[in-house]
Amino acid sequence: MVVMNKIVIENLNLQYADGTESLRHINIDIRENAITVLFGPAGGGKSTLLRCLNRLNDLTEVKTVSGRILIDGKDILDPQTDTIVLRRKVGMVFARPVVLPMSIYQNLSYGLELAGEKRSSVLYEAAERSLKLAALWDEVKDRLDDPAIALSGGQQQRLCLARSLAQQPEIILLDEPTSGLDPISTGKVEAALQELKRNYTIILVPHSIQQAARTADYAAFFLQGELVEYGEGSELFTKPKEKRTEDYVTGRFG
Amino acid sequence: MNRHLSQRLGFSLLTMVAVFTVVPIIGVIVYIFIQGSPAISWEFLTVAPRAGMREGGILPAIIGTFYLTIGTAIFSVPLGIAAAVYLSEYSADTRWTRLIRLAIINLAGIPSVVYGLFGLGLFVLFLNFGTSILSASLTLSIMTLPVIISTAEEALRAVPQAFRTVSISLGATRWQTIRRIVLPQALPGILTGVILGLERAAGETAPILFTGAAFFLPRLPGSVFDATMALPYHLFVISTQVPEMPIRIQYGTALVLLVFVLGMNLIATVIRSRARARRQW
Numbered sequence: 001m002v003v004m005n006k007i008v009i010e011n012l013n014l015q016y017a018d019g020t021e022s023l024r025h026i027n028i029d030i031r032e033n034a035i036t037v038l039f040g041p042a043g044g045g046k047s048t049l050l051r052c053l054n055r056l057n058d059l060t061e062v063k064t065v066s067g068r069i070l071i072d073g074k075d076i077l078d079p080q081t082d083t084i085v086l087r088r089k090v091g092m093v094f095a096r097p098v099v100l101p102m103s104i105y106q107n108l109s110y111g112l113e114l115a116g117e118k119r120s121s122v123l124y125e126a127a128e129r130s131l132k133l134a135a136l137w138d139e140v141k142d143r144l145d146d147p148a149i150a151l152s153g154g155q156q157q158r159l160c161l162a163r164s165l166a167q168q169p170e171i172i173l174l175d176e177p178t179s180g181l182d183p184i185s186t187g188k189v190e191a192a193l194q195e196l197k198r199n200y201t202i203i204l205v206p207h208s209i210q211q212a213a214r215t216a217d218y219a220a221f222f223l224q225g226e227l228v229e230y231g232e233g234s235e236l237f238t239k240p241k242e243k244r245t246e247d248y249v250t251g252r253f254g
Numbered sequence: 255m256n257r258h259l260s261q262r263l264g265f266s267l268l269t270m271v272a273v274f275t276v277v278p279i280i281g282v283i284v285y286i287f288i289q290g291s292p293a294i295s296w297e298f299l300t301v302a303p304r305a306g307m308r309e310g311g312i313l314p315a316i317i318g319t320f321y322l323t324i325g326t327a328i329f330s331v332p333l334g335i336a337a338a339v340y341l342s343e344y345s346a347d348t349r350w351t352r353l354i355r356l357a358i359i360n361l362a363g364i365p366s367v368v369y370g371l372f373g374l375g376l377f378v379l380f381l382n383f384g385t386s387i388l389s390a391s392l393t394l395s396i397m398t399l400p401v402i403i404s405t406a407e408e409a410l411r412a413v414p415q416a417f418r419t420v421s422i423s424l425g426a427t428r429w430q431t432i433r434r435i436v437l438p439q440a441l442p443g444i445l446t447g448v449i450l451g452l453e454r455a456a457g458e459t460a461p462i463l464f465t466g467a468a469f470f471l472p473r474l475p476g477s478v479f480d481a482t483m484a485l486p487y488h489l490f491v492i493s494t495q496v497p498e499m500p501i502r503i504q505y506g507t508a509l510v511l512l513v514f515v516l517g518m519n520l521i522a523t524v525i526r527s528r529a530r531a532r533r534q535w
Contacts, residue, residue: 056423088425098416101439101535111424114434149535160420167425 006032006201012067035202037216044222046205054090091164095176097156099148111167134162154185171201179207213237293506318482325391326455334402342410362400367460369397374464388478390466394455405447409440442529449522459486485511
């Protein structure tokens with residue numbers, strides 16, 4: 001199998017208007033159909049990088065962005081980029097599950113309806129398919145019209161995952177998706193991700209180093225806006241090349 | 255003095271203050287009800303005044319206030335909500351928007367008689383709408399706008415930011431996010447503000463004094479370019495301008511106006527509490 005780079009980031013620099021978190025000279029190639037984990041201490045720029053990939057940083061006050069982010073060879077930082085198309089292609093799951101104030105079903109159909117899909121059969125199939133992918137179908141199939149807020153935290157987070165899957169994205173960004181979940185729910189989400197990587201490119205900011213080690217096909221260690229080390233997960237967590245990575249992985253700081 | 259005692263003393267004092275503030279309000283309502291209810295009859299509510307307004311009913315004034323409230327709503331609600339959406343959802347925090355906000359706050363503080371004079375100058379004379387329902391509604395709208403804008407903006411801002419972020423991340427445009435998520439969630443709060451604003455407009459005398467209120471009209475207004483009788487102005491007229499006016503009719507009129515306004519207030523309260531119970535955040 002040929003390993004394909006889905007995303008190529010070239011010399012990405014970013015600075016927020018208030019000067020807080022930033023990215024410096026990031027170069028990274030992200031493989032298709034694999035889980036790439038971005039890890040490191042808080043404030044290292046992991047979330048910032050995720051939010052660059054679907055241009056969600058457009059909502060924040062960013063002072064400067066430079067460099068290129070190529071997804072399938074197209075620079076998405078180009079001002080000409082249609083961010084709406086981009087965001088359908090690059091789904092995102094946030095740290096805190098945020099279900100929209102509507103029914104479970106409406107949460108799933110929301111994105112597709114906005115994109116102009118009106119056929120209820122298509123919407124229903126998308127809902128069923130994505131709920132199954134997110135390992136939530138069995139738990140909610142009889143109550144799709146219930147308010148989404150009635151679900152437990154773990155179920156809500158899997159609904160959020162399903163919601164982004166419903167749009168058939170190619171890339172899924174997950175920003176500490178299990179930080180508020182119990183171990184059982186966390187296990188379900190992680191298992192779902194392992195299934196999903198066959199068809200999707202997954203970029204995960206884990207909420208712990210253990211999760212990083214468990215899930216990573218590839219791992220990137222970020223420290224204060226810098227990419228310290230990037231490589232296959234099995235290598236990086238067992239014999240890191242950089243001293244700083246080793247210190248963090250073995251728990252000497254962070 | 256030990257701490258428990260001072261705690262109890264302070265608590266009693268605050269309770270007393272709270273009671274004192276509601277006593278006058280309840281007093282006014284009860285007094286008007288007692289004095290006004292004997293005047294209320296089917297005839298009082300359904301016929302025009304007779305015999306120099308000393309007999310008959312107040313139907314034209316009730317209808318007039320109804321028309322003016324509707325007219326005010328037609329202009330002020332869409333404008334006010336649109337302005338609030340702009341301020342809350344689209345505008346950045348610039349000098350320009352700060353100036354707009356400052357203007358809105360100050361508009362809310364302008365005495366209502368000044369609005370009346372402004373309406374006379376702009377709508378009645380300059381735009382030549384005459385003394386009419388149209389002029390009065392427009393004047394009342396300008397007076398009501400600040401209330402509607404600021405409460406609507408507050409309601410919009412109360413909708414969690416995370417909903418917007420999620421919606422945008424799902425490929426929604428800003429407008430789709432506003433229409434499908436933010437506005438529906440803010441609607442109860444907006445409606446409350448709208449009703450409170452309109453309630454104030456319904457009870458105002460000064461802004462309609464020069465712009466649309468008639469001293470006495472035997473007929474109901476037939477178009478928006480007609481002047482109209484209105485409850486607050488009618489009350490002013492029969493209380494000060496008509497000699498030997500039966501006091502019963504004055505209080506009856508006040509009662510009808512009070513019920514009109516309190517009724518709107520009640521609707522606003524019901525909407526608000528229902529929405530709170532249903533809210534999912």
